[in-house]
Amino acid sequence: MPAPNPDRFRSTRAAHRDETAEDYVEAIAQLAAVHGQARVKHLAEHMGVSHVTVTRIVTRLQRDGLVTTEPYRPIELTPKGKRMAAASEKRHRIVLDFLIAAGVSPKQAEIDAEGIEHHVSPATLKAFARLTERLGE
Numbered sequence: 010m011p012a013p014n015p016d017r018f019r020s021t022r023a024a025h026r027d028e029t030a031e032d033y034v035e036a037i038a039q040l041a042a043v044h045g046q047a048r049v050k051h052l053a054e055h056m057g058v059s060h061v062t063v064t065r066i067v068t069r070l071q072r073d074g075l076v077t078t079e080p081y082r083p084i085e086l087t088p089k090g091k092r093m094a095a096a097s098e099k100r101h102r103i104v105l106d107f108l109i110a111a112g113v114s115p116k117q118a119e120i121d122a123e124g125i126e127h128h129v130s131p132a133t134l135k136a137f138a139r140l141t142e143r144l145g146e
Contacts, residue, residue, distance in 0.1 A: 028127040031097040032056070033066055034075055037084055038094035046083035100126040100134060107137035110144040 036055050040047035053063045067084055070076040075090035086094060104126045108118035129137070 029066060030070060030073065030075060031093060031127060032123075033070060034086060034090045034094040035097040035101070037076065037086055038091070038098070041083075041086070047085075048083055052084065097126065100129065103134050103138050103141070104129060107141045110141045 033052070033056070036052060037047040040051050040055060044051065049060055049063045049067065052067075053060050056063065067076060067078060070090070071078060074087055075093060076084050076086055078084040101122055105118050105122040108121055108125075109115055113121065
């Protein structure tokens, strides 16, 4: 049995805790870019969840200072939310590009990148980006 390494479990728990917020702020940014705004209805359709689920999550995002909204109004990212969305999108793009460069089909790479992007360290992301760049040369 390997030696105990609680750090690996700590980082995984932290990634799981932040995963939903990152997915939602990224989706809000995407919807706003495409439609000019993000509303609960569109977010529910985009994420494949119920209106109630989105409302609960948006309430949490608002409490955490990531979004602002009022009843019957669009959901808007705060500066903190915009930073999180941009960082999440960047991580997603690096992982996606790496998987495609490694020979994974674009459709499967998109699915896999959604999970991997939340659990990869900055050092690993840099390695993915360097390797992807080298493979593209």
